[in-house]
Amino acid sequence: MLGIDTGGTYTDAVIYSETHGIVAKAKSLTTRHDLSIGISGALESVLAESAIDPTAIGLVSLSTTLATNALVEGQGGRAGLIMIGFGPEDLKRDGLADALGNDPVLFIAGGHDVHGNETPFDQEALEAALPELSASVSSFAIAGYFAVRNPAHEQRAREIIRRHSGLPVTCSHELSSKLGGPRRALTTLLNARLVSMIDRLIGSAERYLLERGIHAPLMVVRGDGALISAAEARLRPIETILSGPAASLVGARHLTGLDDAVVSDIGGTTTDVAVMEAGQPRLDQDGAVVGGYRTMVEAVAMRTFGLGGDSEVRFDDRGLAAKIELGPRRLVPLSLAAALHGTVITDVLERQLRAPHLGRHDGRFAVRTGVPDHLAAGLQPQEAALFQKIGAAPLPLDQLISFTQQKATLDRLVARGLVHICGLTPSDAMHVLDRQGQWDRRAAELGMALAMRQKDGSGQPIASSPEVLAQLIVDRLTRQSAEVILSAALAEDGLADVEPSKSILIDRALRRQAGIARFNLSLDRPLIGLGASAGVYYPAIAEMLASEFAVPADADVANAVGAVVGQVRSSVTVTIGSPEEGLFIITGGGDSERLTDEAVSLERARTRATELARSRAEASGAVDVVLVIREELDAPEIEGRRKLVEARITAIASGRPRTARG
Structure with a gap:
């Protein structure tokens, strides 16, 4: 089986066997302008490492954070x-x-x-x-x-x-x-x-699989961890929000064997936090919240925060000591931009460093994302004019922006998913500190040297060296990560109104501040850290939270593992209402029906729900389908007589996906 996870920064791939576990794994940079490049890069590497015949692959399953990232960053088509x-x-x-x-x-x-x-x-x-x-x-x-x-x-x-x-x-x-x-x-x-984003992703995967002679069914992970067919995902891409995080939970359970844990998955754009109990993720029955909006999509009770290795680094110099804040917007790290575009980045950074004073837009570049031209429909004249100046090679903002209003125009192009901003991120800080080394360290050092020229409220530089500033940025990521994990845990405990970032008591506990009244704080279960950079970030985060932690050996591909070990699941709810004596109206799962007998109506609703749930599960590739029926009846006694007000019949059909081998 082949598992693929397309994230904001990396595309991961694993070859997985139900008897031998992970046979091979590989990573490639996600190429947003042409997703097939990143997908083919990861898949070619994993196929080469495994040395298996591509035609022997019986199932392909895909998870993605692209939809989640788009909503968190306010992006998407018009x-x-x-x-x-x-x-x-x-x-x-x-x-x-x-x-x-x-x-x-x-x-x-x-x-x-x-x-x-x-x-x-x-x-x-x-x-x-x-x-x-x-x-x-x-x-x-x-x-x-x-x-x-x-x-x-x-x-x-x-x-x-x-x-x-x-x-x-x-x-x-x-x-x-x-x-x-x-x-x-x-x-x-x-x-x-x-729709267009997920269609491009699935189309890219399908074209590559066809070219390599892989004729296995293609599944996509839904936000509740279940699998659906690629065709269904194209129609309902909203169901793939939290797809990557849901797959990571399934993968976390599989890789660690832990039944009870707080799972935190750090990516380039987001940190996703969820609670696992008795080996199952908690589901949010009220609908997933992503990007500040509560949807009607049933998904894991995952809280997604705009915090990751590629988060924008912002400096607040209004106080005596400058403050660092991260996110929620993702930038292309300077180290990655230089790895992709070479001296286009480093030459500009060196020019800006030679200037006597720090420029307002120093260390920042704009580059087109490369999405199809039709997705730029509806641009205002000033947006279209600025977009025309930006090309496939990064353009420094000090050459792009001539007056203040253009900054807001540029932000709108970023929000539409048409333009990326390149700038300083925690990933650059990790390169400066030699804790990551996959991209261009020189660009990270130049960006850090530029940033440390900023002054705090007392007129002093915000750091004494690039290394000191890099450590301050990493420390800030550790602190913000601890706060978002606590925020998710407190919300699960019914304390959503407590904001860790604003609580004096939580601040004292996290800083281990001495006092007559001493505050201690920890999680009641282990913290599982996932993500490509989990090994470098989570030890410090767990130490701040005074909690046990586990970073599995394959934490970097947990999503791809979760993608191939999940099940197909379909749920259908049919409702019966009784607006007047002797009349029962069945709605949901098709056209409404009017009947005059309650027992017949209930049986008809059960049949409709089970048949539709089974057919949808089978349409998504499930075999050996198992059905579970849940019934909720609102039937109070009024003046000694039972009166059906409403009945909700829910049928859940589940099964493992069909493979090309049977």
Whole structure:
């Protein structure tokens, strides 16, 4: 079996055998402009190391943090949101307006009530708006009022949009069966933004596999750790948010054998923290929170923070002593940029160091990400003009930005995923300290020398040498990592309102500050550190938390391991409502049905849920499917008589994925 994990910085690959475990592993830089380069690099290396015949591979499974990173960094394609039966006031709920940003929204009449009865659908309004809308977006999201009770209007709108534009369309009823229109619209909007990114990833993997004669089924890890087919992932990429972290949890359990642990996975862009109990990750039944938005996607109860080895280093010089903050934005490390582009980076850094004073934009570069041109649709004139100046080779910001307003314009291009900023990161600090060495140390040293020219509030340089500044940055990453791990642990304990970064008591405990009242703090279970740089970061983090820790030998490819040892799982919920005596309405999993007998309705709902769950699991490649049914009945006694208000029948089908060997 072949496991692949495409992260923000590295693409990992493992050849895994159920009898021998990890046979071979390899890494390659993730190439965001052309994902196939990073994928083929990792796969060619792992195939060479394993010396196996590619045609002998029976299953390929893919996990990724690209969708998670995009949401954390506020990136993604421009999507048009079609709200059927909603009004502008609904944008104020569940953070929908913030998530929408400057993307267009269209409100049209239609929708259904709680029992599936329709309000007339204004097809003409949709058709009239499509020519202008289609020219400015790369995908569409449709959310209909009570579409989970009756999806007919979402389906009609989808047909019209596809006919007029040919662009990808996501309907809200396809992503969740839960009530809550604005949050379902938010989830659908985010899904639409991710479609092109995940489509490019899966397409890159499929093309490479075909070229190498690997005809095995391709699976993708979902946010709850289960596997789905590549075709399903293309339709519902939102389900791959937290895919990489979910795979890492499955991999952590497999690699360490620990049943109870706090798992923290540090990557280039994010740190993902979750709790594992009795060998299983906790699931967030209310929906995954990523990038500050609570979605309706059931996923591991993973908390994702914009903190990683490639996090932006920011200096606050307003106090007597300068403060260092990291993230949440990811930069391309100077050491990596120089490894990729050579003297384009180091020559500029040396020029800036020769200047008598530190420039406002010294040590920073802009470079195109290389995504397809159509993803730049809808740029404002000033954005398009600045984007035109940026090319495939990094351009120093002191030559790109002429006036202050252009900085905000550049930030918008970064948020759209069109441009990367290269600058100083913790990875550069590790190169200066000789704890990492895979990229260009000279560029890291030059960037650190530039940064240490900054002055604090007392007019003194913020550090006495590049090495001292590098250690300060690494110390800051240790502290922020400890805080985000504690934040996740406290939230699981029901103390989400306690902010470790602002708590005086937690600060005293982490710093081991002496006093008559002495504060100690630790975790009640081991800390498992994962990620390519886990070995260099987590010993200090665990020491600060006064906790046992484990960094497995293959911590650098835990996600890829988790990708191949998971199961396919499909869940379908069917609801029965009884609006009046003797009437039972079945909704969910298809068209609504009206019946007059409660027992018949319950049996019909069970059959619908189990058949659909089984067919979806099998469509995603599951074999030997096992079914579990859960029933929730709200049936109080009113004046001595039992009255069914609502019943929810959930069927869960699971099984190992089918392989090319049978």
